[in-house]
Amino acid sequence: MKRKFAGPMSLPVRSLSFVSLAALALATPLAAKDIVVASGAGAQERLQEALIMAQPGDVVLLGDGRFELTDGLSLDVAGVTVKGAGPDRSVLSFAGQLAAGEGLLVTSDNVVLRDFAVEDSKGDAIKSKGADNIVYHNIRVEWTGGPKETNGAYGIYPVESQNVLIDSVLVIGASDAGIYVGQSRNIIVRDSIARFNVAGIEIENCFNADVHDNVATRNTGGILVFDLPNLPQQGGHNVRVFDNLVVVNDTPNFAPKGNIVASVPTGTGVMVMANRDIEIFDNVFEGNGSSNIMVIGYRQTFDDPQYQPMVRNVRISDNAHGKTGFAPQFAGGEMLAAAFGGSVPPIIWDGVGGAGASIVSSDDVPVLNLGMTRADQPIETAQPSLAQLTGDAAPRLPKIVMPAAMEAAIR
Amino acid sequence: MIALRAIGAVAAAAALLGAQPLPDPVNDSVIVDPGLPRQLSQFGFFAGKGVSTPNRALIRYALRTPLFSDYADKQRFMYIPAGSRAQVKENADVEFPVGSALIKTFGYGSGADFRPIETRVLLRRASGWEALPYVWNADLTDADLKVAGTRLPIAVTKPSGDKVQISYAVPNKNQCKECHANNGRVTPIGPYFPNMDLTFGELRRFRSQANFPKVPVVNNGPVWNDPATGSLDARARAYLMTNCAHCHNPAGSASNSGLFLNADAASDRVATGIYKRPVAAGRGSGGHDFAIAPGDPDRSIMVHRMSSTEPGVAMPEVGRSMVHDEGVALIREWISSLSQD
Incomplete structure (x- = not known):
């Protein structure tokens, strides 16, 4: 599908479905026991107790209103659904949080989280670890003070999991990544909005992911596909980024130094780092001041013989590229812009591996090849030139499919 | 610190000798049966008020290098049911038989001034370990199960002499597991033999209920604050x-x-x-x-x-x-x- 650029008003995504209560009622399994938890006094102990005493199949129903919480919540029972009255009606507020690394932690399988909000957690907002078949649907995560370095790192944070479905969520203000999937396999992130985060959506050290029909805007960088060394799962591959609107990512990087996203230039659309077999197609790019698509290796020193720092096998096709590269926020960016007629080309590749790296693009825009021979080469020694990345750029990775029960849970 | 504890143990033993009737046996079925006992007293780990009179079947131990918990003092016991034996593995981990329990009380003040706040138990059931937190009532007549944890205002005197008011957090059942998880299953942490601190009498009792490997394992691990x-x-x-x-x-x-x-x-x-x-x-x-x-x-x-x-x-x-x-x-x-x- 070739999509002509029509500006950010023409959304290629389906509108976020903020599901009606009637539809919710239909989705409730008949056998399930509902455990109703109202907001108000004692919410911490009442809600935590419900999450502990729930049995597989039960639904913990969050009432209307604000739940003022003092500690992290956690769920360790498999097959439980946590459902609110809507992302603007059932609000878990962690503004008064005294301890724990996240707002809500899920460590059990087959869990559905839907129709509520998490606000102002001190660390990550919702983390699911080793939680297979997890569904996040119609959830809002927000740091209400806007983008700040003191905000928590990740908004929605599944890690070390198999089958992750993130659908129709909204994340605002994460000081690392709004939606972050780490060290997982078989992943869909779709129909979601990420804004005013450092990274809108980040897929890190993951295998097999589809990121589609999302809006990433006003972040530092829109969508990142990264791989880092010295981790239990590495060698990220097979990620498709398609049908997303990646526009006006212009929030100055506010990540605490030391974190990898602190190195993402403000105004990045999609950045692929140290992965292989990545497809970027049918996206709309506009207003990303540094570049629309950056394909680079891991640039820091590392001590890990298993780690592959360079990018291989990237296919870029049928993306719409609006204005970009007009305010490059990376070393040497201004010089490059001056050399290439006032703006940096929309697609940048570090050039590591040469033709053997198999980085191909059929997009009708210039590509800047930095001409590096090593991923960690200083930018001053790069040999930049315009390049043709010819070859078969057509997407060919298989579509990611979730177990039917996961899709049924949000239908 | 170790010497002081040994003296404390001797004093406690002396106090025990003077106690009148011996406590009833530990209630083994409460340990092994499924379910979440609402009161700590149901186990029979302690007689009287608080934790000053432990059941004689409990074996007290300490850790040479313990976990820091807001300067709380901790009193640790293990219970191995009669007729069963623990196994010290070659890697020095201690494996407990079904029916065992680890009982750890957190409080402030040493010796007779020790005032318990909460007692956490790890129960070795057929299905695995169960971790449960109990919070002592004001009279110390019993401790109630708090699966969701709680917070309590506590005044703490630091070793430096500074007094600090804290919001003491009793962990919820899931938080117990967060620290005690090994591949998603609850597992004890403390009973790693080199890090266990046992008096002569405690060690003798433990040996009478535990098998040791052929390779020598000794409890002489480093004490974090003792350069010797x-x-x-x-x-x-x-x-x-x-x-x-x-x-x-x-x-x-x-x-x-x-x-x-x-x-x-x-x-x-x-x-x-x-x-x-x-x-x-x-x-x-x-x-x-x-x-x-x-x-x-x-x-x-x-x-x-x-x-x-x-x-x-x-x-x-x-x-x-x-x-x-x-x-x-x-x-x-x-x-x-x-x-x-």
Whole structure:
């Protein structure tokens, strides 16, 4: 599908479905026991107790209103659904949080989280670890003070999991990544909005992911596909980024130094780092001041013989590229812009591996090849030139499919 | 510290001898049957008020290098049912038979002044270990199950003499598991034989209910604050093992971090934190590049996070609302001693 650029008003995504209560009622399994938890006094102990005493199949129903919480919540029972009255009606507020690394932690399988909000957690907002078949649907995560370095790192944070479905969520203000999937396999992130985060959506050290029909805007960088060394799962591959609107990512990087996203230039659309077999197609790019698509290796020193720092096998096709590269926020960016007629080309590749790296693009825009021979080469020694990345750029990775029960849970 | 505890144990034993009737036996069925007993008294671990009269079937022990918990004093017991035996493995882990229990009481004040706040039990059932927190009532007549945890205002006097008012957090049942998880299953942490501190009498009783391997295992691990018991490196690693490795190991709650402080990972320099970059630290990085910057504690994320009480930054994430000044000093000294590349 070739999509002509029509500006950010023409959304290629389906509108976020903020599901009606009637539809919710239909989705409730008949056998399930509902455990109703109202907001108000004692919410911490009442809600935590419900999450502990729930049995597989039960639904913990969050009432209307604000739940003022003092500690992290956690769920360790498999097959439980946590459902609110809507992302603007059932609000878990962690503004008064005294301890724990996240707002809500899920460590059990087959869990559905839907129709509520998490606000102002001190660390990550919702983390699911080793939680297979997890569904996040119609959830809002927000740091209400806007983008700040003191905000928590990740908004929605599944890690070390198999089958992750993130659908129709909204994340605002994460000081690392709004939606972050780490060290997982078989992943869909779709129909979601990420804004005013450092990274809108980040897929890190993951295998097999589809990121589609999302809006990433006003972040530092829109969508990142990264791989880092010295981790239990590495060698990220097979990620498709398609049908997303990646526009006006212009929030100055506010990540605490030391974190990898602190190195993402403000105004990045999609950045692929140290992965292989990545497809970027049918996206709309506009207003990303540094570049629309950056394909680079891991640039820091590392001590890990298993780690592959360079990018291989990237296919870029049928993306719409609006204005970009007009305010490059990376070393040497201004010089490059001056050399290439006032703006940096929309697609940048570090050039590591040469033709053997198999980085191909059929997009009708210039590509800047930095001409590096090593991923960690200083930018001053790069040999930049315009390049043709010819070859078969057509997407060919298989579509990611979730177990039917996961899709049924949000239908 | 150890000597003092031994004296305390002798005093407690003397007090026990003077006690009138011996307590009833431990209620074995409450330990092994499914279900969540509402009161601690149902187990029969303690007679009378509080925890001053433990059941004679309990074996008291301490840890040579313990977990820091807001300067709380801890009283630990193990219970191994009659006719069953624990097994000390060749790697020095202790395996307990079904029906066993580990009973750990947190409180403040030493000796006769010890006032319990909560008692956490680990119950070895046929299905695995169950972790439950009980909070003592004001009269100390019993402790009630608090699966969801709670917070209590407590005045703490630090070793420095400073008095601090804290919001003491009793962990919820899931938080018990967060620290005690090994591949998603609850597992004891403390009973690692080299780190166990047993008086002569306690050791004799433990040996009468435990099998030992052919290879010698001895309980002489480093005491974190006693240079006579080990080198700075050994004591720092022992401290990190007790305070961090329950999560920071390849099967623990922090497996995704790649920062591993368990004994088996000690030979992997990066996994130990040396020149290891953060992964999901967020503002926990404190603007630093490495978990441990050798020679430079001020630029080490580890020191930054141990020195913080802010949720999202503080490590460990649960069980601590104060900074362990003496522990931080040890780790600072250790990092200072490490040579840079």
